Amino acid sequence: MLRFSANLSLLFTELPLLQRFEAAKQQGFEAVEIQFPYELPAEQILEQLQRHALKLVLFNVDADTLLQGGEGLAAVPEKRAQFREAVAIALEYARLLQPDVINVLPGRCLAPQRLEQYLQTLRDNLRHAAETFATAGVTTVFEAVNSHDMPGFIVDSSAKMLSLLNEVGHPKLGLQYDIYHMSRMREDCAAFLTQHIDKIGHIQFADCPGRGQPGTGSVDFDTLFGLIAGSPYRGWMGAEYKPAGTSYDSFAWMKTH
Template sequence: MPRFAANLSMMFNEYAFLDRFAAAAKCGFKGVEFLFPYEFPVDEVASALKGANLTQALFNLPPGNWAEGERGMACLPGREAELMRGVEKAMLYAEALDCKTVHLMAGLTPRDVSEERLEATFAANLKEVAKALAPLRITVVIEPINRRDMPGYFLSWQEQARRIIQRSGALNAKVQMDFYHCQIMEGDLTRRLEGQIGQVGHVQVAGVPDRHEPSEGEVNFPHLFTSLDRVGYTGWVGCEYRPRGRTEDGLGWASPYGIKGASA
């Protein structure tokens, strides 16, 4: 049975961030993920996580200036030193949270740099980031993101991600396979999962096309959850969706997997 992690950047927004951990645990989640923890002191995040008896499944490395529209820098030549300073910062959180998977964001495609140079830069940076995190037994994942939600994002295809990982030579680098993004860009989810399961380090879900509960839209998630079991995936499944209303009211889709609304 899949192990679900609540994405606290999108779910349980009825609560202050540090209160979302307890809310997720109350609904039966055993793990959580989020985008970025850096605006909160590391000891406060660790206290909220451990106080709720949860596992930290994933968080993102610093993405550059998010408020100004940056979405990572791994593919951007000239940003290497800044990237590695971000890795040092993230390591403090990863150690305190005992988090074994972090996401390295590619960045937006500049107009004046060739695709080959961007890919080479991404692969080289992935190699260095993975090397820095290897002593902590951390896996670095890279995620193809659809270009409708994030126009201009450099990494959008599953094969592209696998190629960059192979080019990097990093043994602790894998693909973050978000079924929502993959469906929008490529489809054929079951066969894509089967074909690359050995390279999948993290999975995420959301209904397509509106990114609400997985019970909505065009994707048969019960089938995919069964497929994850069948292919032997044992990692976390991040619930990176925007609830239509109160998070607890929309958890009916997860009740077969031991997760229920707070009032259930």
């Protein structure tokens, strides 16, 4: 059986963040995820989760200026100390909120001649995050992001994800697999999920190319969701899409799946 979580950073944006928990519950979700929860005290988030009987399954380590076009935090050699501070803050949230996974965004390298330095920094930082979050019983994941939406992103394919996972080699490190990003890169999501589902700690989805809800693009969700449902994967499926129309009109796919 598939278990869906609502990404409150992209869904229900018609409402302030504190009101999105109730909206998700009313639409039938049992779990939520937040890209960056740090605008709210962890205690306020916990109160909303308890009030509406919801589980927070995922959030990200802070990524500095990544979403504003910067390089992010996890791979920049000069930002190692800042990344460790961000991990420490995320750990405080994790101890209270008990997510299943915490995601690290690898970020960009805007100086191609320094790529290997950035990759080594990323390996070291992923190992540090995995060791730190394991103390709270939380698995660390990282994801590939398509290079159309984020040019210069240093992990933009399944092959790069697998290589990095093997190089770090930590038992509490896994993949966050995003169906939208890999579809945008024209990858065969069904083949990857069939071969590597055991390495995945979390799945997110949106249709492609517009990143809307299932049914607004070209992704064959019937096949992919059926494959995941029949696999050993027991994690959550994060609805991380930009609704075409209102959030409330975007959930027809839930009735099907």
